[in-house]
Amino acid sequence: MVSSERRDWTRDVQLINCLHMPLLRKWLQLSITALVSSVSALAEQQPAANAPAPDKPLSAEELKSAVSIDALTVPTPGEFFKAIEKGGKPKWTSEYRPPISIRSTDRAQMALNLGTLIADGYIAVEAQDGQQVKNVGKDVLALAKKLSVSQTVLARSASIAQFAENNAWDQLNEELEATQNEVKKALEENRDTDLITLVSVGGWIRGTEVVTGLVMQNYDAENAKLLRQPAIVTFLKTKLAHLPDRLQKDPLIQKVTRELVDIQKMVSFPADHVPTVDEVKELNTASAKLTKEIGVSE
């Protein structure tokens, strides 16, 4: 009873006050308008306060300090192949090549071939061809034995075979990348650091041969633009130039270095240029020739 009386009294008084006091009403209206404006202004300012400051262009000093490392600066063949798949599923099996047999004891040649074989592994994975993955895995293991890094590859090759058996293509991609990195790590532990460069060079050349081959089969401007890679060749050439004298004198290394100069010109075009079919063909011919020369047994 008491509570209902109080409720009625309160409501009536407020109604009376609001309706019959124009000054108070006006003040309330103004206050609400001001409050709404302040809140919306604050809301507009909020994201700006949290947004990062706009970036300034890099200075010459900063560019000079930039580092390039094999593990991040040189894309894996898998990364290159992923890009070309955006335009539709390419015919990966068309890029298979006959098995290579290396009888030479030239460790530089073996390292270059190891790189090309790892790229072959990525092709087999993209083609989702379990048998081919296993075949390439065996070839990688054989070469790894010759380079004394087979223990590392042995453990990986077992899981590669297992993943191939189970059609686990995503895991296979990861295993291939891990294999490549572990081979490089094992070479480093064996004090064969110079050969690491050659594994990267071999992988990139074979990857370029494959991608240009696929672009030629079904020419598309977006795919052709993938071939613009001037900095990678510059990076690889610089690394080759820093190899020790005994490797610099290796006829195959000399050939690779020489031919990379021509290949560099083909992949160094302006950002707004789209390579023509003929230009793609020229790069394909050059990279295929070099892959073949790397694989030839002495």
Next chain:
Amino acid sequence: MNRFVLAVVSSCVFAVHWCIAEPDTDEQVAARSDVIDFAGAFQNDGFKIRDGNYFGKVSKDHSALVAVNLYNGNAYWFTASTAEKSEKLKVSVFDEAGNPVSYEPYQSGTRAAAGFSPETSGLYYVKVASEDGQPATFCLIYSYK
């Protein structure tokens, strides 16, 4: 452009030797573990983490710059993390001439990322900077799809 490329390449051999020769410190191990955990979020979105990383040191006055070669059509996330809790990291992306490009920023204390989809294949720079604190070790990795 050649000047920029040469500038990058001139330091590459030393960088490779530095990365290979130095054993991982506790800070590096912690930073790598955290950045892999962080990048795991992108895996759910179909991104594949590249099996490679770069360790560097950043402070308010000293940022780090890493050269990467990217392909048009691919999408990338560059992620960095530091084990030092006071750090506030920032990751940004620049083109081959050093001009900033449009990217998706992410920043949360000791973790930062930049999402970028290049329209042109070629050389790019990833910058890791710190807004405050003492020199701190960070780990940078990237994912792509």
